[in-house]
C-alpha cells in the first residue's frame with residue numbers, strides 16, 4: 001500500500017476538477033482498504049472512499065484527509081447468484097448480465113463508474129435500477145464486515161443507506177432473480193441506450209452526469225404541480241412524457257427558466273441538456289458551485305421547489 005501526499009483529485013474525477021487530497025491511496029484489496037482506514041484512524045484523519053469519480057464535485061481546496069480509491073474488482077456466479085466486487089466497472093456487470101441472457105440491467109448500459117458507486121447512489125436509467133436485483137451487500141462497518149439484506153438497504157430515488165451512513169463501505173454485492181431473455185435482444189437494447197446516451201453526453205463532455213436529482217411528483221403540493229405543469233406546457237413540453245416515471249426532470253425546470261448555455265468562468269450548462277454542467281477546460285469548482293447555486297435559487301424562487309444535488313460534493317464548507 002503506497003500512500004501519496006498532495007494528490008490532485010482532478011486526475012480522478014470525470015469532471016477533471018478538484019484540488020489535492022492531503023493523502024491518497026489505491027486499495028487493491030479488502031485488506032488494503034482496512035489497512036488504509038487504520039492508518040487514517042491512527043493519524044486522526046478523516047477518510048473517504050471514491051471509485052470511478054463520475055459523480056463527484058471536489059472543491060478547489062481539495063480534501064484534508066485520506067482519499068481511498070477502491071480498486072478491487074471481479075464477477076463470479078454460483079447457484080444463480082452473481083457476486084460482484086465493489087470496484088468492478090458497472091458496465092462489466094451490465095455486459096455480464098447481457099451475455100448471460102439475464103434481463104434487468106441492460107438499460108444501465110453506459111452509466112460510468114463502479115458497482116459500489118452505483119449502489120451508493122442507487123443508480124439507474126431508462127427503467128432498470130441497480131437495486132432491482134440486489135439481494136445483499138457485504139459492507140465494512142468500522143472494523144467489521146457485515147452483510148446487509150434487502151430490507152436493510154431498501155431506499156428511495158437516488159438514495160441509499162450508504163449515503164446516510166458514510167462509514168459504511170461497500171465491499172461486494174450479490175444479485176439474483178433475473179428473468180431469462182435472449183442475449184441478442186438484450187444486446188440490441190443496450191446498444192440503443194448507448195446511442196441515446198452518446199447524444200446526451202458526448203464522450204468529450206467533462207461532466208458528472210445529471211447535476212440535480214429529478215423532482216419526485218409525489219413530493220409536490222397540488223399548487224406546485226399545477227404551476228410547474230402550466231409552465232412546462234407554455235414551453236411546449238409534453239407533460240405526459242415527463243410524468244411517465246413519476247418525476248419532473250430538474251433539467252426541464254432549468255431549461256424553461258432560460259438556463260441552457262449559461263456560464264460562469266469555464267463552467268457551462270450544456271446547450272442540449274439543462275441538467276448537465278460541463279467543464280469547458282480548466283474550470284474551477286467554485287464557478288461550478290456558483291452556477292449550480294444560481295439555478296437552484298431561480299427554481300426555488302419561481303416554483304418553490306428545492307432542487308437537491310445528485311452529485312456528491314467533497315471538501316466544500318457550504319452545502320448546496
Ligand SMILES: Cc1cc2nc3c(=O)[nH]c(=O)nc-3n(C[C@H](O)[C@H](O)[C@H](O)COP(=O)(O)OP(=O)(O)OC[C@H]3O[C@@H](n4cnc5c(N)ncnc54)[C@H](O)[C@@H]3O)c2cc1C
Nearest residue numbers: 051052053054055112113114116117118123124125170209
Ligand atoms: C456522463 C455521465 C452520465 C451519467 N449517467 C447516469 C445515469 O444515467 N444514471 C445514474 O444513476 N447515474 C449516472 N451518472 C452518475 C454516476 O455514473 C453514478 O453515480 C456512478 O454510479 C458513480 O460511481 P463511481 O464509481 O464513479 O463513484 P464516485 O464518483 O467515485 O463516488 C460517488 C460516491 O459514491 C461513494 N462510493 C463509491 N464507491 C463506494 C463504496 N465502495 N462504498 C461506499 N461508498 C462508495 C463515494 O464515497 C461518493 O460519495 C452519470 C455520470 C456521468 C459522468
